[in-house]
Amino acid sequence: MVKAVGPQGHGAQGSALAEPLTMPPAGRVAAYVGLLLLGAVVGAAGALVQSAWVPAGVLLALLGAVGLFRGGAYAMGTRAGAVAPAAGWMISVILLTATRPEGDFLFAAGVVSYLFLLGGMAVAVMCATLGPGRQPNDPGARLAK
Secondary structure (H helix, E strand, C coil), X not given: CCCCECCCCCECCCCHHHCCCCCCCHHHHHHHHHHHHHHHHHHHHHHHHHHHCHHHHHHHHHHHHHHHHXXXXXXXXXXXXXXXXXXXXHHHHHHHHCCCCCCCCCCCCCHHHHHHHXXXXXXXXXXXHHCCCCCXXXXXXXXXX
């Protein structure tokens, strides 16, 4: 049997794109679902807090979102760990922006509400982008910095 040798003389692992798709373990799927639900709770709590304490409430709501998104990314070790709670956050916030038939609404048309909505989306994108990516295990591959 012939073993494939990489450019550095080490055994070639192959690209992750060439591997067949497999279902992740059930524990990992449950963790992502938990992060999604936790993101929805943080989004709903942030929607209530941001209008209650005008200058500090929006900062507290956005800091809670940042903590959840970054914590999810590092807990799972992937960028998807930040995307799952961000998706839950966005779903809950978008559902809360709709008016009810009675005329009630949660978000007033003001700078603070828009700062919370747009700031939360920007934070979600930043945390998902800066989350830890997959690093190759082969010593002949690029350095993990």
